[in-house]
Amino acid sequence: MSPNLRIAYRFLTAKKRAMLMSLSCTILGVGLFIVTQATTSGFEAFFIETILGINGAIRIEDKIQDTMRSMEAASGSDFQVRQREGQKYIEGVEEPQQIISVVSEFANVRGASAVLRGNVQLTSSFTTKDAQVFGINLEDHLRVSNLAEKITNGSLDEFRGSPSGALVGRVLADYLQLGVGESFVVFSRGESRRFHVSAIYETGYRDVDKANVYLHLSEARSLLRKPTGATFIQISLYDSNRAPGEAAHLEEVLHYSVKPWQVREQTWLTAFRALRISSAITVTVFTLIASLAMFNTLAMIVLEKTKDIAILRSMGYERRDITQIFMWQAGIVLAIGAALGALFGAGVTWAVGRVPLPINGIFKTETFVVAWSARHYVEAVATAIVMVMVASLVPARRAARLEPGDIIRGTAQ
Amino acid sequence: MKPAPAVVSSVRGELALRCTGLHRYLGQGEGRVHVLKGVSFEARRGQIYAIVGPSGCGKSTLLYLLGLLDQPDGGQIEINGHLMSNSDDLARTAARGAHIGFVFQFHFLMLEFTALENVMMPMRKLAKMPVGEMEARAHALLESVGLGAKSRRLGTQLSGGEQQRVAIARALANEPSILLADEPTGNLDVKNAGMVFDLLTSLAKDRGQAVILVTHNPEIAQQCDLTRPMRDGVFV
Structure with missing residues (x-):
């Protein structure tokens, strides 16, 4: 040592109480x-996990068309100037399969699914409700969503094998009092068609569970009268970030x-x-308190140990030794405080993770x-190191600046 | 500023310390006092010097200047032939660690440490020998001041006289060529004062160290090789 x-x-x-106070604050x-x-x-x-699971990382939505302003020279001349003026969005995706094949060339793309969306009205034996149908190709959509994991009743196999099958959200199903296998009518554009709940x-x-109904893409095309394209x-x-x-x-x-989930x-x-x-502000206050406690402890020790500092200096200990002695004290408290604080943090995190808190929104x-x-542990320890060490520098440097002659003479400032 | 008085030399042994024309002011503004007014002095190894004088005449201030704990406002200090008065804090600190030992009126032991650890403290900083050797040497020094049996005791578990003896052992730890003592017996009873002084002088003489001590005690001053009375910041 x-x-x-x-x-x-x-x-x-030697200053157990003050040291324990600093240690407690650091922990x-x-x-x-x-x-x-x-x-x-x-x-x-x-x-993020939920919305990535439902809506994917990226959506290709509307076609962008540049609007141009043209100027032609006098008649008889072929000269023409065209200037880009702005952009216009044309709703929907034309030829989705071509786009999917281009998109699939990107190394980071795990899957792509064309979706046709339309507003409809659903009627069960009990009530009627506005909803949105999503026409999907199931296999494609399972690659871009976690729909399979979210099935609570029924099965996807039934949906696969049945053109009139539908996947209905839990809240919507409860509202319409629909169970697996029960049928309902979908109204759209003056036409009605009967489907049954596959899952x-x-x-x-x-918002999703109360409004979204998944149908086979071909059925949705027919219902919404959109034989081509996708919404x-x-x-x-692979890397959503x-x-x-x-x-x-x-x-x-x-x-x-094209909208990434961060924008959407x-x-x-x-x-x-x-x-x-x-x-983060609250947390910084906690750490600030820890650093103030350390500052207080060290300032107290400097005041009480001025004579020891003088004798150390008289024995050949340099100013930087005195600084080091006080920084080591901060370091000892930090090391123990960080280790115990990390354990304390892990314990409380574990306990908090078991606190009942039903959320459905x-x-x-x-x-x-x-x-x-x-990363949380590294950030916590790094923040504590920076704040406690900075706070400790002041008393440590003050201790190092003390003139041994002044201390011994009793005139130290 | 008065011209520096002629250097008085007590020629016996090698020259350990020399100061010429030392001036020192203390305080600021109207309270500024000219404490040392051109003091010159020499100390040789194996000699015991006593600086005596009334309180406030500048004895302790001179001692702190000679011990490089303070810096003069004028004049020069040489330690073992090296001019130290103009050197930086690092060089003066190194010189203190290697060449100078201090004994103060109040022992200034570090009370959280045992007697042995206190004596080892200067050696640890100088780091000239392995820890085992340091410990053996510290033991030997404590034996020589009659505290071999109490080497593991904390400073708080020793009497005033014992603490001062530990301070002497600590001052001798790095074999300094100069030992500076500021009223080393001032806080002790007569019996302990005599014992501490005898120890200090005999150990220093044995080791060929120059001892400069500041004292009010005329009996102790009489036993020194040379006594330098001081008044109003000058030797008289």
């Missing part, structure tokens, strides 16, 4: 940082409006971001959602 570390340890253990600071990060990012991650799904995203193409990616870059690239290549879900993501910033959960990430 280096002499400076040995001295630091003894100085620190709380690190622990609460981890818990707050785990809970806020837990809900955000769960939301009921529950994504946990209430949008849903794409899933790269969606904005991939979307920009696709937009340039396809000349279609901007409202919710902004809310989560605000929540994260708010919790933008996602479905029965308990508090927490995220386990090493």
Whole structure:
């Protein structure tokens, strides 16, 4: 053990109460940082997982058409100037299969599914409700969504084998009092057609579960009288975080409006971001308290140990040794505080993850959602290191600046 | 500024310390006091020097300057032939660790450490020998001050006289060529004062160290090789 570390340890253990206070604050600071990060990012991650599962990472929606302004020279001349004036969006996707084949060439694309959407009215034996039908090719759509995992009643096999089968959301099915195998009528454009419930799904995203009905694409085309094209193409990616870059690239290549999930879900993501910033501020206050406690402890030790500092200086200990002795004290508290704080944070995160909290709105959960990430621990410890060390520098440097002659003479400032 | 007085030399042994024309002011503004007014002094190894004088005459200030704990406003200090008065804090600190030992009126032991650890403290900084050797040497020093049996005791578990003896052992830890003592017996009873002084002088003489001590005690001053009375910031 280096002499400076040995001295630091003894100085620190001589002030047990102050040291325990600093240690407690550091443990709380690190622990609460981890818990707050785990809970806020837990809900955000769960939301992202839910919406990626339902809507995919990217959607190709509308065709972009440049609007041009033309100027022609006097009659008899072939000279013509065309200037791009703006963009116009033409709703829907023409020739979706061609686009899917282009999209599939992208290395990050896991799957692409053409979807035809239309507003309809659903009538069961009990009531009528507005809804949206989504015409899908099941196998394609299973590659771009987690629909298979969300089936709560019935089976996808029944849907596969039955052209009049439909996948109905849990909330909508409950409203219409529909069970698996029961039939309902879909009204669209003055035409009605009977379907039956092949399966009921529950994504946990209430807006989806209360309105969306999945039909076979061919049936939807017939019902909505759209023999070609699609409303949008849903794409899933191997790395969803790269969606904005991939979307920009696709937009340039396809000349279609391509929206990544980060843009599509901007409202919710902004809310989560605000929540994260708010919790970060709270967490910073915890860590600030820890650093102030450390500052207080060290300042107290500097005041009480001025004579020891003087004698150390008289024995040949340099100013930087004195700084080191006090920084070591902060380091010891930090090391123990960070380790115990991480354990405390992990324990509380585990406990919070078991707190009952039924949510069914933008996602479905029965308990508090927490995220386990090493990054939270690294960030918590790094924040504590920076704040505690910066706070410790002031008393440490003050201790190093003390003039031994002044201390011994009793005139130290 | 007065011209520096002629250097008085007590020639016996090698020159360990020399200061010439030292000036030192303390305080600021109207409270600024000219404490040392051109003091010159030499100390040779194996000699015991006593600086005596009334309170406030500048004895301790001179001692701190000689020990490189403070910097003069004028004049020069040489330690073992090296001019130190103009050197930076790092060089002065290194010189203190290697060449100078201090004994203060109040022992200034680090109370969280045992007697042995206190004596080892300067050696650990100098790091000239392995830890085992440091420990053996610290033991030997504590034996020489009669505290071999109490080497594992904390500073708080020792009496005032014992603490001061540990401080002497600590001052001798790095074999300094100069030992500076500021009223080393000032806080002790007569019996302990005599014992501490005898220890300090005998150990220093044995090791050929120059001892400069500041004292109010005329009996102790009489036993030194040379006594330098001081008044109003100058030797008289």
